[in-house]
Each structure stands twice: as structure tokens, then as C-alpha cells.
Amino acid sequence: MNHARWWKSIWPYLAPRLREPLKLLPLAVWERLEEIRLRCRRPLSICGAGWQSWVGEGGEPTSEPGRALVVEQEDIARTVELITCHSLYAWEEELSGGFITLPGGHRVGLVGRALVERGAVRGLKQFSGLNFRLARQVVGAADPILPLILDEQTGLPVSTLIVSPPRCGKTTILRDLARQLSDGAPALRGARFQVGIVDERSELAGCVGGVPQWDVGLQTDVLDGCPKAQGIMMLLRGMSPEVIVTDELGREEDADAVAEAAAAGVVVLASAHAGDLEDLRRRPSLHRLLTGGAFRRAVVLSRRRGPGTVEKVEELGHAGTGL
């Protein structure tokens, strides 16, 4: 996605006062930009891999907070209204999860005062901060990962769980893996696969009106906005995929659905939030992903040398070989 198209996909959601300074940011900054952070009565902040800067009123990046444009409560309220399409009531479930996904796959995290009912967060109000996490397609982002998910003997992909803390490039890599497996890549030696994506939060394919905005491959079917466990079963029944790609597993039923897919001979590529495999093993709902035999391999990522740095590859078992 080029700069203009990218900007076009987020500017309608920003308060008008913030649009111009951000639009005037130098192209070089836009190319490295990962997040735009709005905090009430604090300077407008932008950051990328290993850098952070404030934004001046004329769109100039500055290291001095005093010279930066200060985000007001009004800007936050207006931005929240635009993000929710003036309909906060329609986003209660997303707000209780702490973020909203915009068309194009950009994720907006929100903080404010939590509305708690019977011990559970029902939503948010009195918003005080927003974080626009900009989705981008990095063609070739999965080049170092693709050989790691292939079986040594057959050269075919195996079910793999990609594990990392946030902002390490899991989604970008999964998107590129889907594209490469679908369209073919040198590491696959001419093989191409029918790929199905279950995109619960519309972040992998960035569908708008059901049409993927990112290049996820010519042989890829996208089930958009569908809960993962249900979506995996729907794809298995209806689309006969060879590879299923999905993001951020975490619920008990996700592990069951992945095991079902693996048992059906389908390769599953998925991601999960965790610092490392030990963290994952300590979380009951995710522990089953490692021990249930659904995944054959786990790849742990960090951003030590930039997003997508491979820290560890671990064999988990013999199940989920697929294909």
C-alpha cells in the first residue's frame, strides 16, 4: 500500500485538527511509521521500530515535547466518534476487548474509564488515549520464516504456531506466509496451496466490504469477521483448504478447532500472544495448543533486531504434519 492510499485509509478516522500535521509528515517518516498515539493533553506521538517522536503543528517530527501539537480531550472524543461511526453502542464487544479494527486492518487500541458489570468489563467511556497501530503489507516479510515451517524431508509446510509479544510482526508474517503459500515461492519449489484465512478481526486480509485490501494470494479464501473456532470448521467443511491461516489464538475452543483441522490433514498456521513458549505453557487456555498435538512446530519471534526476529524454533510433536 503506497503512502497516499495508506493515508486515505486512516485520515477519515482522525479528528480534523490532527489530520493536517500528520499528513505533512515527511514521506521517510511515514514509511517507518508503526503507531500514532493520542493521549489526552499530551503531545501527539508517533513511533516505529526502535524510535519515537512527537509531531509539531506543521507536521515536523520533533524530539522536544514542548514544540509538539497537544492532543485535547475534544480531539480524542471526536476521533472515537469517527472510529465508531458515531455509534459507540454498536462496538460494546470490541470496546470490552480494548480495541477496534478499522477497514484496512489498522487496529485502534483505546483506554479510558472501564464500565464494569458483575466483575466483567462491559465497555469503556471517558476515553483518554488511543493508539493507531498501522497495518502494512511487507512483501517478503515471511522469507526468513517460510523455510522454518517446511518439513525437512517433504519440503511441505507443517502446522506451525508463531509466538511473540505484541508488535513483533506476527500478523504481517502470517499475511505474507498466506500469500507465498498461495502464489508459490522459491522455497516451495513450485508448490502452491489452497489457502483459507479465518480473519476474526479483519486484520490479516484487511477486508472492506468482503474484499481483501492486502495481497493474500491468488488461491486464498478469506472468512472475514468470523470467530476463529467456528471459521476453521466452516472452511474445513466448505472450502477444502490445504492450509488454514488465523491470528491470535487464545480461547479453549480455538485449540479444539485447530486439532480438528490437523486431524483432517490440513496445515494450520496461527499466532498467539506470549513472551516465549514457557509463558504459553503457563496459560491454561494456550497450553493445550502446544500439548494437544495440533501444531508440529512453534516459532518464537521478538523485535530484538527489528520485527520478525526469529528467537527460537521448537519441534512440538509429530501431529499436524499435514499435506
Add this chain to the structure above:
Amino acid sequence: MWLKVWGSLLVLAAGTAWGMAEARRLSARTRTWRLFASGLSMLETEISYALTSLPAAFQEVARRLPAGAVRSFFAECGALLERGEGTTAGECWRRAVESVLDPAASLKPEDREILLGIGGYLGLSDARDQVRQLRLARERAGERERACREEERQKGRLFCYVGFAFGALIVLVLI
């Protein structure tokens, strides 16, 4: 002689027409509030049952209302919201009240105050709170409708008589 007769008839007709126009204006206000309360009820349904986004809910309400100022008002609200100029729902509501409803329905200052107050919370809270606010707004709209109906009953016919009587008085003075 005939000139005087025709002139007198014209003055009488003008006076009566003025009275009838005033009576019609009263009746239009009653109708506006009735349809407006009905529109709010539809909006409440769209928000509470279908969780329809506000711009789409406005358009849906406009589609279901009979042609007239209230329909145009809801349609204008929806169109302004969809324009994506970064305006809030409250601002769009205010603009639509001022540009569509006010000129068409001859709103009184108290009507305008109630209407503008409604726009201040639309879309800004959860469904439960939106429903509560819309019900309150609907009740207020219902009260305004009843007040306007009463005013229409009391003053409607009076305006017609006064118009005719005023015309007759001018005729007598001129003759």
C-alpha cells in the same frame, strides 16, 4: 361599484387566507412533533435491536417516514454523518435542525431547545443508555405534540375568525 365589491371580497379573502395559513402552521407543528416522536421510536428500535450504525439508522428512519420535513431532517442527518468531514453526530444534528426542520416547521425557541438537546448524546454511549435517552426524548416530543395539539385546538379556529374579521374591518374602514 363593482370595483368596490371585488376589492372588498379580495380584502376579505386575504384576511381569511392569512388566518388559515396561521392555523395550518399550528397544525404543521403538531404533525412535526408527532412524526418526530415516531422517528425517535424507529431510531430506538434500530439502535436497541439491530445495533445499526447511526448514519444507517437515520437513513432507515427517513425511508420509513412519510414525505415531509421530518423525513428530510432524518435523511439530512444521515447524509451529513456519512460525508466524513470529521463532524460529530451532535453537530450534524444541529445543522439538520437549523437547515431543514426549523424553516419547514416554524419551530418556537422552546421546540428548538428540546430538539438541539437530543443531538448532544446520540451515539455517544452504550445501547442501554441510548435507549433510555431516546425514550426520554420521545416523551418530551410527545408532551410537545400534546401542547401543540391543544394550542391548535384553541387558536386554530380563532386564527380563521380573526383573519376574516380583520379583513372585514379593513373593508368597513375603506368603504
